[in-house]
Amino acid sequence: MRISHKSRFTTLVGAAALVAASLTMVPAHAAATGPLCDGKVPVQTCGGTTADGAPYAMQVPANFNGTVLLYSHGYRPNVAVPVGIPGYGGYTVANTPETAPGQSDKNMSPTTTLLTQGYALMGSGFSRQGWNIDAALATNVELIDTFKKKFTTTKHVVAWGQSLGGIITQALAEKYPTLIDAAAPLCMADNVNAELTMAGDFLWGFKVLFNPAIKGGNYSAGTAGYVEAMTDLKLFFTTLAEVQAGITQVDPTKSWPSTSSATGKALAAAGVPVRSALLLLGLMSGVSTQSPSFDSVAGPDGALKTTFPLAVSPALAVLENGANAGALAILAISDVEAQAGGAVFDNTKTDYSARVADSSVIFNAALSGNTAITAMLGALSPANPGAPRAVGNPDAIAKMNALTQTTGKINVPSIYMVGVSDPITPAGATQRIVDKYAEQYAAAKAAAAKASYNGGTYVAPKSKVLAIWSVTPKTWTKFDAAGLPIAQAKTPGTGHCTFTTANYLTVSKFLVDAASSGSINWDAAGRRAVRASKGLLVDPNFHAPLLKYYGE
Amino acid sequence: MKSLHRRKLISASAILAVTALTATAVPANAFSPKSEVGVSQTEIKLGITLPMTGVASPGYNKVPAAMKAYFDYVNANGGVNGRKVTLVVKDDGYVPTQAVAKTNELILKDRVLALVAPLGTANNKAVAASVNPGSRGVPVLFVNTGFSGFADSKKFPTTYPILPSYVMEAKIMAEYIKDNFAGKTIGLLYQDDDFGTDALAGFKSAGVKFAATVGYASGSQSATTGPGWITKLKAANCDVVILFGVSSATAVALGTAAAMKYAPQWILGSVGGDATTIKAAGVPAGVLYNAVGASFLPATTDATDEYVSLFSGIYAKAVPGSAFDNNVLLGMNTAFVTVQALKAAGANPTRKSLLDAIAAKGSTFASAGLLPLNYSATSHVGYNGYWFGKYSPTGDLKPVGGTYTLYTTDSGTGAVVKSTYKRPAMPAKGLPN
Numbered sequence: 001m002r003i004s005h006k007s008r009f010t011t012l013v014g015a016a017a018l019v020a021a022s023l024t025m026v027p028a029h030a031a032a033t034g035p036l037c038d039g040k041v042p043v044q045t046c047g048g049t050t051a052d053g054a055p056y057a058m059q060v061p062a063n064f065n066g067t068v069l070l071y072s073h074g075y076r077p078n079v080a081v082p083v084g085i086p087g088y089g090g091y092t093v094a095n096t097p098e099t100a101p102g103q104s105d106k107n108m109s110p111t112t113t114l115l116t117q118g119y120a121l122m123g124s125g126f127s128r129q130g131w132n133i134d135a136a137l138a139t140n141v142e143l144i145d146t147f148k149k150k151f152t153t154t155k156h157v158v159a160w161g162q163s164l165g166g167i168i169t170q171a172l173a174e175k176y177p178t179l180i181d182a183a184a185p186l187c188m189a190d191n192v193n194a195e196l197t198m199a200g201d202f203l204w205g206f207k208v209l210f211n212p213a214i215k216g217g218n219y220s221a222g223t224a225g226y227v228e229a230m231t232d233l234k235l236f237f238t239t240l241a242e243v244q245a246g247i248t249q250v251d252p253t254k255s256w257p258s259t260s261s262a263t264g265k266a267l268a269a270a271g272v273p274v275r276s277a278l279l280l281l282g283l284m285s286g287v288s289t290q291s292p293s294f295d296s297v298a299g300p301d302g303a304l305k306t307t308f309p310l311a312v313s314p315a316l317a318v319l320e321n322g323a324n325a326g327a328l329a330i331l332a333i334s335d336v337e338a339q340a341g342g343a344v345f346d347n348t349k350t351d352y353s354a355r356v357a358d359s360s361v362i363f364n365a366a367l368s369g370n371t372a373i374t375a376m377l378g379a380l381s382p383a384n385p386g387a388p389r390a391v392g393n394p395d396a397i398a399k400m401n402a403l404t405q406t407t408g409k410i411n412v413p414s415i416y417m418v419g420v421s422d423p424i425t426p427a428g429a430t431q432r433i434v435d436k437y438a439e440q441y442a443a444a445k446a447a448a449a450k451a452s453y454n455g456g457t458y459v460a461p462k463s464k465v466l467a468i469w470s471v472t473p474k475t476w477t478k479f480d481a482a483g484l485p486i487a488q489a490k491t492p493g494t495g496h497c498t499f500t501t502a503n504y505l506t507v508s509k510f511l512v513d514a515a516s517s518g519s520i521n522w523d524a525a526g527r528r529a530v531r532a533s534k535g536l537l538v539d540p541n542f543h544a545p546l547l548k549y550y551g552e
Numbered sequence: 553m554k555s556l557h558r559r560k561l562i563s564a565s566a567i568l569a570v571t572a573l574t575a576t577a578v579p580a581n582a583f584s585p586k587s588e589v590g591v592s593q594t595e596i597k598l599g600i601t602l603p604m605t606g607v608a609s610p611g612y613n614k615v616p617a618a619m620k621a622y623f624d625y626v627n628a629n630g631g632v633n634g635r636k637v638t639l640v641v642k643d644d645g646y647v648p649t650q651a652v653a654k655t656n657e658l659i660l661k662d663r664v665l666a667l668v669a670p671l672g673t674a675n676n677k678a679v680a681a682s683v684n685p686g687s688r689g690v691p692v693l694f695v696n697t698g699f700s701g702f703a704d705s706k707k708f709p710t711t712y713p714i715l716p717s718y719v720m721e722a723k724i725m726a727e728y729i730k731d732n733f734a735g736k737t738i739g740l741l742y743q744d745d746d747f748g749t750d751a752l753a754g755f756k757s758a759g760v761k762f763a764a765t766v767g768y769a770s771g772s773q774s775a776t777t778g779p780g781w782i783t784k785l786k787a788a789n790c791d792v793v794i795l796f797g798v799s800s801a802t803a804v805a806l807g808t809a810a811a812m813k814y815a816p817q818w819i820l821g822s823v824g825g826d827a828t829t830i831k832a833a834g835v836p837a838g839v840l841y842n843a844v845g846a847s848f849l850p851a852t853t854d855a856t857d858e859y860v861s862l863f864s865g866i867y868a869k870a871v872p873g874s875a876f877d878n879n880v881l882l883g884m885n886t887a888f889v890t891v892q893a894l895k896a897a898g899a900n901p902t903r904k905s906l907l908d909a910i911a912a913k914g915s916t917f918a919s920a921g922l923l924p925l926n927y928s929a930t931s932h933v934g935y936n937g938y939w940f941g942k943y944s945p946t947g948d949l950k951p952v953g954g955t956y957t958l959y960t961t962d963s964g965t966g967a968v969v970k971s972t973y974k975r976p977a978m979p980a981k982g983l984p985n
Binding site (some may be wrong): 357 | 682
């Protein structure tokens with residue numbers, strides 16, 4: 001069995017195709033320049049930089065219909081990753097603009113389709129990478145103004161983006177509602193604290209059990225900190241490979257990595273298999289138990305038909321998803337620490353037992369029963385000196401929380417789309433916004449009802465939110481003739497931002513329609529479009545589990 | 553969803569009220585209320601999830617056929633207010649994530665009125681957490697697990713257990729041990745999840761001290777793990793060993809012990825004590841001989857019992873050649889209670905009226921149980937006690953001394969006492985009015 005550590009996240013950060021070939025690149029950190037347009041027909045491409053030096057691109061068809069879509073790309077590390085580091089080695093920082101989703105995967109279909117339909121596209125590579133919402137907002141605000149001045153027939157501006165670009169889009173809609181007519185945050189990241197809590201919890205547990213040599217945060221300033229983070233990245237992936245090898249080991253005592261801590265070795269000696277420990281880390285941090293290759297449902301024909309999904313598959317899913325979580329933790333924590341001036345991950349008050357109270361029942365067998373669960377939670381408790389908690393720097397945490405946060409306030413029609421088992425940007429992050437809007441909508445309805453009491457006519461407010469869930473197939477794990485699982489990619493509803501061209505175009509249709517009407521057009525045609533797009537669900541009764549650490 | 557339905561109903565009522573004032577001669581059926589999910593003019597659709605395949609399936613996979621046999625019997629005799637009852641069966645393999653997926657299918661795709669007899673503690677907990685039938689108003693009736701927590705009507709508002717809780721069973725078992733095996737060295741094999749946790753709580757409450765306890769993770773029971781269990785129990789010189797797991801785990805323990813020449817006094821929990829299943833796993837009936845078992849239903853070989861007599865006849869016709877055992881009796885009895893709940897829910901049952909009917913009338917439902925059902929507006933507790941028996945040379949569980957001595961208690965700290973409950977007579981032909 002091979003599990004690729006390269007996920008879509010990897011692809012995103014390493015992508016170089018984009019629209020670069022057709023753009024006139026402008027050096028970063030120059031004063032505002034452009035837009036310089038090539039004047040080509042049927043699509044002219046314009047490039048330039050905003051005042052903060054962020055390169056941007058505009059693609060405007062000759063049949064421009066007056067609506068421009070502003071795209072914000074996802075997370076890219078803000079440091080180069082040396083060759084030789086598994087998974088990410090060879091990545092270099094680039095500010096290459098992306099003007100539409102799909103480009104980072106070399107899928108130009110959404111781009112060409114929208115341009116053919118007469119829509120203009122634009123996007124920036126931003127002035128800095130890493131966690132860059134504040135910088136991206138400034139760039140986007142300027143870019144909108146630049147576009148409107150250059151193309152004066154512009155009638156509507158809509159914004160969309162995915163992953164970190166999703167929360168950038170949400171923040172833009174919240175802070176600058178007059179600049180855009182509709183928004184579509186896709187596979188939207190949560191606020192920085194929530195994202196780093198998820199990733200940080202996973203990495204902390206991984207370090208405590210599997211390899212205490214991992215620093216896991218509180219990196220030094222400057223070059224020393226960079227070296228520490230890159231060392232962590234290498235240690236994480238090499239240890240993960242050992243964990244992977246141990247998952248199918250029959251003897252629990254031999255399943256743990258050679259780098260395991262004394263705490264980990266004690267669990268191994270007690271008969272707790274490494275697969276159970278890895279699964280517990282996933283459950284306590286919120287890493288999904290369904291991944292592109294593993295559905296936690298199917299088993300191979302024969303003796304393992306039930307045992308595999310019951311005891312093994314959830315751990316393999318966490319392994320596949322956890323590769324992303326651990327890497328994100330190292331890269332994003334080191335970046336945000338540099339921005340905030342100190343350690344930002346703090347789990348001194350985290351109650352991991354409470355986190356897994358429900359899920360430990362559901363996955364009891366895969367966790368090897370209550371005795372093993374109690375042992376593992378004891379090992380991760382503050383009472384165990386072998387599992388020291390991470391202590392954050394209060395000033396740094398305050399600075400981190402001062403970075404732009406989203407509140408869930410909906411000002412413009414907003415269309416959301418996310419995979420129900422997205423490992424990096426959990427569906428719960430989108431559900432948080434949907435829930436917030438439910439309160440806002442209820443208040444709007446109450447206000448409308450109140451206004452009608454004095455003889456007026458009650459006019460129900462139109463909904464401004466449409467949540468589209470990318471759902472998984474019923475079952476998808478496949479096995480070869482020997483009964484071994486086959487690695488898969490792009491399983492709908494799993495992986496990070498796993499969307500099809502049809503999915504993107506469905507969202508874009510709702511987006512531009514909403515820009516014209518000022519509300520969501522959820523009618524028969526809309527329902528047909530969602531059905532035709534395959535793998536999507538719009539159901540007000542669907543409720544994605546919220547991230548476990550809300551309210552802690 | 554529930555509130556949406558309510559709004560629709562309220563709106564419909566308001567329209568009806570207004571129309572009634574102005575309309576003259578309108579056919580009555582023009583005002584028929586919109587039928588509930590899973591209820592048509594001719595059919596009431598129910599759904600069940602349980603292991604039909606996999607390591608935990610033996611024995612339990614007979615439950616759906618048993619339930620269908622009784623439903624078909626009712627259908628052949630006029631159905632429930634003219635509607636036939638159908639049961640959609642989904643195999644969850646005893647895998648919680650699969651139970652979630654299958655339950656979603658039952659609710660969203662098959663559109664059943666209610667879930668009936670879904671099996672397994674972990675599976676039902678997974679469904680409660682992920683599918684959330686409680687907040688969606690979907691009835692989860694007569695769940696096939698004795699986990700005491702499911703009687704918490706605040707946490708699981710639409711769930712009604714039917715089995716006595718595992719806490720009750722352990723407390724009553726402790727009483728039996730005190731009366732019959734005082735001074736003996738006791739060992740315990742248990743499933744190391746909430747199923748077993750409930751049992752441990754009951755034994756602890758009753759003050760039972762174990763010389764050895766062996767927990768096994770659900771699904772791990774096999775010829776590989778069995779020797780480790782028995783070695784530990786044997787090393788502790790246990791004279792009496794309680795097997796508090798599923799039937800396949802019981803079979804592994806008994807079969808392995810026989811091979812290792814270890815023959816303590818066995819006490820089998822009700823969940824894993826089905827002789828047919830144990831024998832089917834290759835354990836000779838002689839190994840079961842004289843083992844102690846518990847049940848709240850009559851012995852399946854008790855030909856004098858009117859329910860056993862009726863149900864075994866129905867089952868023999870419906871599933872020829874299949875043994876009438878505890879799982880069959882449980883399934884048919886559950887179906888029998890379900891039919892009463894459906895009838896009590898009114899001419900046009902809804903999810904709400906079904907739940908209301910159980911709360912209002914559930915304690916009066918007839919059943920094969922030798923102890924009462926304890927449903928009320930404030931209680932979701934099903935049966936609340938057991939009788940003990942011993943397995944015959946052919947592997948049939950029969951009451952000690954030939955008569956049922958019934959013990960009852962609660963899931964808390966209440967004492968274990970002998971029950972004075974007298975089961976009411978069965979409705980004529982086993983067809984509830």
